[in-house]
Amino acid sequence: MTAVASTPAAVGGEAAPNDGLEAPPRRWPHVLGVGAIVSLYTALYSTYLLILHTTLQDGLADVGEYDQAISGYAHFMGPHSPFVGLHGAGDAGKLQLADHFTPLLALMSPFYWIHDGPETMLIETAVLTALPIIPLWLFVRRAVRNSGRFGSLAANLSAYLVVIGYGVTWPLQMALWFEFHEVFLELPILMWMIERAQAGRLRQAALISLLLLGVKDDMGFVVAIFGLYLATKDATVRDWARWLPRALRRPRLVLDTVRRRDRAWFLALVPVGLGMVWLVAQVLLPAAGGSPNRDFTYTEFGPTQSAAMHAMLADPGNTFATLFNSHYKTQTLEMLLWPVLGLCLLSPLSLMAAPLLMERFLSVNQLYWVMPYHYNAFLVPIIFCAGVDGALRLSRWLTSARLSARVARHGQPFRSALMTAFAMYVAIYAWSTFDRYPMHHMTQASFWDVSNPSVVAAKQAASKIPDNAYVASATQVGPQLLSRDKVVMWGPPGDRNYPAPPWVLADVKRTSYPFKDVAAQQAEVQRLESTGYRVVFQSDGWLVLHDAALG
Known part of the structure; x- marks a missing residue:
């Protein structure tokens, strides 16, 4: 696989250098190489x-x-x-x-x-988890590639090392441990839109970003910031410093600037993204039977959405302090930085992670703060692409004439070496920490061990439930019934207000969410028996109860 040939823009808006010394890249070896990595993962x-x-x-x-x-x-x-x-x-x-x-x-x-x-x-x-390897490989290769054979070799090697590290990075492992969530739809979309932006295909990137609006309620925040990134991608800090005084003297310059290079279309992603967040929360979720307060967990700031927002804006110091007021939050932030050595902070791409982190860390729900579960996986494409971008920016600074004229004379080989070293770190860190996270099991x-007595007994219990039945099941064995029955979660009375099911598959030996403990589960089984349910199967703590009067 190769980079798009038409005027690719390197990270930061600069054209990838090519003085004609580099031979046209060969496609098939990399098609096979990247394809093999994707297949293996x-x-x-x-x-x-x-x-x-x-x-x-x-x-x-x-x-x-x-x-x-x-x-x-x-x-x-x-x-x-x-x-x-x-x-x-x-x-x-x-x-x-x-x-x-x-x-x-x-x-x-x-x-x-x-x-x-x-x-x-x-x-x-x-x-879906493995597919982002393709655009990530393209992103890294394009970022590192320089003139000359050594630069091309460094680009290919760096790209392979980074995607190998991506495959076992800890946020992905935590998400896979959770089995499924909408984050897996987000991963390839976010990675492709960042890669397209780096390739200079900004319109494609903008269109791909709109797919995020169909992934999760809060993805509109990411789309809005991505629109700002696309609109300002080719401008440096020095450009802004020159432009602002001119714009103050000639206000029409603002309009002229917005019109140039599709900037108006990219800026339109801001109201589209923010508007979609409001539309989903206030209109679409309620229309589907949900609550507009479904995701409101900011009661520390106020009892309602408007009150909480007013309190956050009125006291920004307290709002900022809340982001770091727990060691769980700081630990998660620290661990998010380690896979790319914190170099993602040097890239404007990292700003796309800000709303996702803020909405989690300002919440009173502690599950949003910690490393387990799937929440950190939303940030993986941003962290890795921003990490590569940040490493490239740092390497350019370290090889600039302003810092060292001697090093600058050999800038391209030094940059290639630095980027290769960074890529080696990404791969080594990911695999050296593999044993800390779920997939090491x-x-x-x-x-x-599929012959575990508990597993065997649970599957025997599941086999006692007839097809097309309505059953309340203990959470561990419930997925075994999904392909043939109408399954709901077995829980305490009134937990989810399900109608009484004719079949119940219970567990009285192991704690089963949402029960607090085994004693509560045993008490619920006794209550069911007192209301007419009869135990038709029992083994190793697994019970199948049936109420013939219900069906």
Whole structure:
């Protein structure tokens, strides 16, 4: 694979140097090389996810919600999800769009025509996680490539090293451990739009960025900042310093500047992105049956959205301090910087991460602050591309004549060497820390043990549930039933206000979310028996209860 040939712009808006010394790049070796890496990581992710599923290490949240929604799209019935909500036993379920606005899930539905079940979604997750390797490879290669054979070699080597490190970076591992979330749709879109912007194909980048609006409720913030980035991409700090005094003397210059090079279209992404955030929260989520306050978790600042926003703006010092008022927040920030040695902070691309971090760290929900789960994976394309951009900017500064005339005379080889060293760091850091994060369990024999008595008993219990039944299931075994039954989460009375199911698959030996402990689960089983449910199967703590009066 090669860079686009037509006037590619390197990071920072400068044209990639080419004095005619570099031979035309050969495509096929890199097509095969990058293709092999993508295939290997896809196989690794698929194996990891399918073993999690087979050994009951996944759960109904969020596998149940998204599998049911994709299956609904595949059957042309809409993204109905009984897991999200159910009004009656015969109801198709609440729209998944009431929970998160993710219409792009429909793109995953055709593969459900081959197999309608969570296994299909998990394989698609693996593919979506590996696909960003292609644009990331192009991004790194284009950023590093210089004139001469050594520069080309450094560019290819750096590109391979960075994507190898990307494949096992810790935010991806944490997201895969969570099995599925809309973040996996965001990864290839965000990586491609950043790569297209670097290639000088700004219109393509702008159009691709609009796909983010169908991924998640808050992606409009990223689209808005990306629009500003595209509009100002070719301007340096020195350009701004020269332009501002002129604009103050001649206000019409502002309009002329906006009109130049499609800047007006790129700036239009700002109101489009921000407007979409408001539209989703205030109109589309409520229209699907959700709440406009679905994502409001800022009660530390005020009881309502308007009150919280007013408090944040009225006291910016307190707002800023809140971003760092927990060691969980600072730990997460620190760990986000380590994969690229913190060099992402030298790139304007890193500004796209700001709204995603702010909305998490200003929240009172501590789950948003920590390293586990999928939330940090949204930042991976930004961190890696900004890290490469920042490393390139630093290498240019270190080899500039202003710093050292002697080094500047050999600037290109020095820059190539520095970028190669950075790429080696990215790969070494990712793989040297591999054993700290969930996927290292694949190196342990217990991870692959499908003969565990608990797993065997759970699958025996699941086999007792008839097809096309309405069942409330303990979260660990629930995904085993998704392809053939209407499944909701088994929980305490009133937890999700599901109608009473005729079948219940319970667990009284291991804690099952959303119960607090095993004692609460045992108490719920006793309550069910007192209301007419009968135990029809019991093994290793797994129980199947049936109420014939309900169906």
